[in-house]
Amino acid sequence: MxxxxxxxxxxxxxxxxxxxxxxxxxxxxxxxxxxxxxxxxxxxxxxxxxxxxxxxxxxxxxxxxxxxxxxxxxxxxxxxxxxxxxxxxxxxxxxxxxxxxxxxxxxxxxxxxxxxxxxxxxxxxxxxxxxxxxDTMINAADLPFPISKLPSGFASFNEQVRKDLNIKGSFPEPDTITLPSEFDAGSMPSLPALGIDPNEIQAAGPAGYLSGGEKAALELLESYLERKLSYETGEPLTDTRLSDWLSLGCISAPYIYNAIANGQSDSKTEDPIITNLLKREFLHWTLLRYGPRMFKPSGIKHHFFRRWSNDQAAFEKWTNAQTDDQQVNAIINKLNKTGFITASEREIAGDFLVNNLDVNWTWGAMYFESHLIDYEASVNWGRWNKIAEVGED
Ligand SMILES: Cc1cc2nc3c(=O)[nH]c(=O)nc-3n(C[C@H](O)[C@H](O)[C@H](O)COP(=O)(O)OP(=O)(O)OC[C@H]3O[C@@H](n4cnc5c(N)ncnc54)[C@H](O)[C@@H]3O)c2cc1C
Missing domain, CATH: 3.40.50.620 (HUPs)
Incomplete structure (x- = not known):
């Protein structure tokens, strides 16, 4: 030892x-x-x-x-x-x-x-x-293909991995953690110590939900499982907001998967969270396969001929919620105030930046990286690749 x-x-x-x-x-x-x-x-x-x-x-x-x-x-x-x-x-x-x-x-x-x-x-x-x-739910050795032959779209990935799905089991938390007797714990930095003015949050309004950390993540999952059980029509719930905690690993993806999968044995319809977690999984492996390509304007597909406008004024209209599209403005306002927008809101705002303003999509991805509390490199940049049509489905 x-x-x-x-x-x-x-x-x-x-x-x-x-x-x-x-x-x-x-x-x-x-x-x-x-x-x-x-x-x-x-x-x-x-x-x-x-x-x-x-x-x-x-x-x-x-x-x-x-x-x-x-x-x-x-x-x-x-x-x-x-x-x-x-x-x-x-x-x-x-x-x-x-x-x-x-x-x-x-x-x-x-x-x-x-x-x-x-x-x-x-x-x-x-x-x-x-x-x-x-950070993945499946060990590389349990994938039915080598990463170099990762399927190019989620549908094919999903079909292949589901034939013999082997999700990791859980590890118990340590009973005790023993430190040496002499140590310098150090103090938690405040926002200003990280160069951030706390008024930025007050000006934007409260995030309006539970705080960060493992305890809140476990409580959120627990309450989701209870709501699910008591949901009378049997229709699946979604939008757990677990992504915020998942992004910092306050809870693990296999832990959520196993908790939900074990609780749905007699349910007719599969919980959409299962598919969503597999989408996240696919994008993690996609990032492993393509690495830095995912962050370049030409994207995973190496679309070098597609040109993007680096129009800062148009971009700032979008980030300041001052475009001529009220729906997009409302979405960006919500993002700026709360740090969360739904998947379809992300698509609508992203699509507008790319297809109406023709602005360099990597700027949009950087903006989401800054503002989304649930930011995860593979998922954010992977979804933006798709919106800009330089990535996988
Ligand atoms: C442009 C764009 C950027 C995005 N950036 C991020 C990001 O940085 N971080 C992030 O976690 N998700 C991102 N997503 C995916 C999705 O919007 C969020 O995961 C989802 O809104 C989180 O809500 P939830 O936790 O309630 O999801 P649930 O429906 O409860 O799903 C459970 C989990 O599955 C994962 N998930 C859900 N939807 C997707 C999806 N479409 N693709 C991949 N994984 C998914 C998340 O980890 C989520 O917590 C992005 C989507 C788009 C279109």
Whole structure:
């Protein structure tokens, strides 16, 4: 057994069904959990808005605070730092004489670059890193095709994976988390410490729903399952809003899938959330397959001949909800105020930007990245690829 492991939390801000944390707690007598707020995530883009907008940042702070509380209940603590994780986590591992760093494996190019840098930095201290693939519901080995032959559309993916669907099981949360006796916990940054003016939220109005964190996610799922059971007509419910919590890993996709699938054995119609979770799954594997292509104007399909207008004034009409289409304006206003719009509202607003204003679709995707609380790289950029007709169905 190792003496000490640093557990670096990323987009897996939960104790329940966290394979990497479970493995760390089995493998070491002391765990030092850490979360690093990365200032690069809060910088302004070339278009003038932040990569992570105020509402999304607030939800993140709430989720990390709740994680810290949960870890404290288990006898440990969550170390909080602000800076570049690839430097900070390596230095912590050296300072605390850890033998390993355990963490989750990410798919998006920027996150994977950070992992490789961390891995290199750790090597200079003779410390190993273990990365756990946790963000999909199916293990790669259980897919009926190699990722290089991933079906090009969701319909075909869905048909093939459903023939022998093998969703991951759950991992229990650790009973206790034991820290070394001497440690510097660090304090939770406020919005201003991340360069964000809190008035941005007050000016926009309250987000109007539960706060971030694992507890709220589990309660939301529980209440959905209860409502579903008591729904008299037997028609499926949808729009759980679980996506906000899923995006930060406050709850895991297989956990939701299993809870819903187990509860619907005698139901005639399948809960649409099952299909939605498989759509998310498909886009995760799509990002793994195509990587940086997903973020370029030419998209997954390499449509180099399609030209987009970089008309900042037209784009700002859209972001300021001042287009000549009242429905689109109402949707963007809702996004700016609450950080959430439904899937069909996302499509309507996206379609208007692309087909009526002819504006570079990657700008729209960047705007959604900043403002959607549920932002996930693969799903957001994948859906925008589709709207711009440079990606898969
Ligand atoms: C342009 C555009 C951008 C989008 N960006 C994101 C994003 O950044 N993050 C995100 O989670 N979803 C995104 N979606 C998908 C979808 O709009 C949201 O997942 C959904 O509105 C969330 O609501 P819910 O949690 O109530 O979904 P539910 O109906 O409860 O579905 C359960 C889960 O399935 C996933 N899901 C639902 N619909 C889809 C879909 N169409 N494609 C892939 N996965 C889906 C979500 O993780 C969701 O939480 C985007 C869609 C479009 C058209």
């Amino acid at each position: 190792a003496r000490r492991i640093i557990y670096w939390f990323r987009n897996d801000l939960r104790l329940r069904d966290n394979q990497a944390l479970h493995s760390a707690s089995e493998a070491a007598s002391e765990i030092i959990p850490v979360y690093v707020f990365d200032p690069r995530q809060f910088e302004k883009t070339k278009l003038g808005f932040r990569r992570t907008g105020a509402l999304r940042a607030k939800f993140l702070i709430e989720s990390v605070t709740e994680l810290r509380n949960r870890i404290r209940e288990k006898g440990g603590d969550l170390l909080i730092r602000v800076g570049d994780p690839e430097t900070i986590v390596a230095q912590l591992a050296e300072d605390y004489a850890a033998e390993y760093v355990y963490t989750s494996k990410e798919i998006a190019p920027e996150e994977t670059r950070i992992e490789s840098s961390l891995s290199k930095n750790l090597k200079t201290f003779n410390i190993d890193i273990r990365l756990f693939w946790m």
